[in-house]
Amino acid sequence: MTSTDELAFPLEVDYSYADLSREFRDVRSGPDIARWQELLPPLHAPTLGEGGTPLVELDGVFVKDESRNPTWSHKDRLNRVTVSAAVGAGAPGIVVSSSGNHGASAAAYAARAGLDALVLASAESPPAVQDFLRAYGAKVLSVPSEGRWPLMRQIVERLGYHPVSNLTVTHTGHPFGPEGYKSLAYELHDQLGRTPAAVFVPTGYAELLYGLWKGFRELRDLGLAEGAPRLYSCESAINAPLSRAFAEGIAAAKIEYTPGSRAYAIGAALSGYRGVVALRESGGAALTVTDEELDEAQRRLAGQGLWAELSSAAGLAGYRRLGQRFDGPVVCVSTSAGFKDLGVGTAPPETVDASWASVERLFI
Structure with a gap:
C-alpha cells in the first residue's frame, strides 16, 4: 500500500x-509483558511491571482493569515497546503528542530508561494530569491541537528525539504500539482459559483495538486458541471517525472535531486504517455511546469497587448499548483510572461539624 496526501497506512511488524520455541507455546509466565518476548519487538527499555492486570466479573461480563498498570492505564503496554525503540535507536529523548494517558506513560518509561521526555499536551487536559507528567521530569508544552504535529516534527528533526506518537495525516501511531497491546489479548486468553466471545474496547485512534485483534489472530493462527472474538469499538457519540469509516466502507475518516464530551481521552477527529481492519476481520462492529451512558457505566463500575476514567467506561457502556447475548465470555476493557477525569480534585472538601447530625445528613 502507498500513503497519499489524504491517507497514511501504518507499518506492520x-x-x-x-521459529517460536516450545517455551512460548507451553510456559508463558513472568512479571511483565516480557513473558511474551518472542512475539514482541526488542525490549531495550527497563520494565515498570506493566501487564498482568486483573479480570473482574461484573454483571455477567468480565472487566479487564487496565488501571492497575504502573501509570494507571493501558498505555504502559504500548510505551514499554515504543520507548524501547527509542533506546535501541540511541535517541537522547522521546517526544509525544498527548492529552493525558499516553504522555504520562511515555514520560514514566522515558525516566526509567534515562531519556528526556517532551510532551505536547492539550491546553484542555486536566491540571492533575499535567502535574502527573511533570512528576516524571517531563518537559510539558500546552499548545493548540492544530500546532502539535508540526511542532513535534521540528523537535524530531532538530533534537533527534524519537516520536512515540505519529506525525501522519491519518492515524498510524508508532509501529510498535499495537505490539505492546497484543499482550492484553494473550493475557485474556490465559485468564479465561479460552477465547472470549466478544471484547468491547474504548476507542480513540484504535491502536488498542487493533493490537487486541492481532494478538487474538496470532493465537488462533498458531493453533494456541480456538477461534478469535468479535471486537467492538466504543467511541464517544460526539466524535466517532472510526464509526463513520466503518459504515462507509472506507479505510479511514476525518471529521470536524466537536468539543463537548467529557470523555476527552477517546476524542478524535480522524481514524486510522487498522481500526477498520480489526472490526472487519473480527466480525465486530463500531458502536457509539453518549456521555450519559458513560456516566451510568462509570457508576456501575464504581459500585463494584472499580474507579474508571469516564472514557474507560466506554467498553461497558458499549456492551449495554448493544444489548446482545453471546455464546461465551464477554470482556469489557477498562483502560484508565478515574482520577484523570476532568474536574477531579479541583474542589476543596466541605468541612462539617463533628456531630451525629452530620452523619445523619449523609443518609437523607
Missing part, C-alpha cells in the same frame, strides 16, 4: 512464527 512481522515475526518468524515457525
